[in-house]
Amino acid sequence: MLGEYRIEGRRAAEIAASVERAVGSGELEPGQVLPPMRELADRLGVNPNTVAAAYRTLRERGVIETAGRRGSRVRPKPVTTARELARPDVPPGVRNLSDGNPDPALLPSLAEAFAAAAELSDRRPVLYGESGVDPELARAARADMDADGVPDGPVVVTSGSLDAIERVLSVHLRPGDAVAVEDPGWHSVLDLVPALGLRAVPVGVDDEGPLPDDVRTVLAGGARALIVTDRAQNPTGAAVSATRARALRAVLGEYPETLLIEDDHGHRIVDLPLHPLAGVTRHWALLRSVAKAYGPDLRLAVVTGDTETLDRVEGRQRLGPGWVSRLLQRAVVHLWAGGEVDSRAVAVAYGRRRDALIGALAEHGIEAHGRSGMNVWVPVPDETGAVARLLHSGWAVAPGARFRTGAPPGLRITVSTLGVDEAGPMADAIAAAVGPAPARRYV
DSSP states (O other), X not given: OOTTOOOOOSSHHHHHHHHHHHHHHXXXXXXXXXXXXXXXXXXXXXXXXXXXXXXXHHHHTTSEEEOXXXXXXXOSSOTTSOGGGOSOOOOTTSEEOOSOOOOGGGSOOOHHHHHHXXXXXXXXXXXXXXXXXXXXXXXXXXXXXXXXXXXXXXXXXXSSHHHHHHHHXXXXXXXXXXXXXXXXXXXXXXXXXXXXXXXXXXXXXXXXXXXXXXXXXXXXXXXXXXXXXXXXXXXXXXXXXXXXXXXXXXXXXXXXXXXXXXXXXXXXXXXXXXXXXXXXXXXXXXXXXXXXXXXTTOOOEEEEEOHHHHHHHHHHHXXXXXSOOHHHHHHHXXXXXXXXXXXXXXXXXXXXXXXXXXXXXXXXTOOOBOSSTTEEEEEOSOHHHHHHHHHHTTEEOEEGGGGOSSSOOXXXXXXXXXXXXXXXXXXXXXXHHHSOOOOOOOO
């Protein structure tokens, strides 16, 4: 059952730590069955309640799962082995299209913005007890949201979009609650949900966003929250259309107690309009990160939502980091005010690269998806083999396993730096990689 590994410990925390260390080191593999609680209790000489508490801790941390009489086993994607680690090593000379990064050439210079923010901070230093949100940032963010039809609400600033999603989930849900997530979807969310002790329930996605029938099914089944990517969905490039938004709002209207979290991932890098879902449910939040348009090191997202949710998020934030650096906030205000990013030009650049690759793949009869943003999703029958063959031919792409739970296999290709002239050779390599492997001859 456990091979050579021996679970150790006398207290629940020690037993849980022993299992978690083994999962992290690979000594306990995904899917491996753990001993029944009474059996392990006898082996360790402890009360069965102690083992039960340890297993409960491991479930809440997303390390193991329990399936009734079939017992407890290591999760297929335990939190201690994050999906971020499931990426190919890219040797020198290989073209890297696997990392999900924006094109550095399309990012603005930050020197002037931070110099202006520092000069303002010298004149008006931020001290303890002041608001955690820069007033100018709040005004600019709220004006953008008003223009896009986002319902009115206060503005909170977090350290990026994942920080925002974690805080919103944490102030409403308890361990064991189910959260509907896109499948395929952002690997960080797929890791975060079980790390919070929540259950991720997959919802299918097409080019127009989450499938309404899937959403209705999981909400009817008891899911308490839904996370939706409005534009530039990672990894498929999906964007919620007006028609899909109406259908999803109708479903959410049937379940008004659902916590809705919208991640406008494509803000300032796409030219498709936003069709928000917010306002149908009692509790909701919509967030926008600056990372994709202004650089991943700018760890800042603006969040709006219903007053109760934002009050809870801000209150919990005050007990931890306090606030996101106002120096950083002022730099972002300067970037926004100066128009340092031409959103239209960025959207056109990424669109041209996506279209070139999708068109070249179509010439080979290969299906591909990429309605918005910087990623293209290519369904394949064998993603492990395809990734290996592409790497051998000089192209590194991300395996779809990082982004899916029950969805069919695929490849995520980040086209942000892909030259239009490279689309043909890239498509040729993909066509060769997804075809049958050449037969081996043994002499």
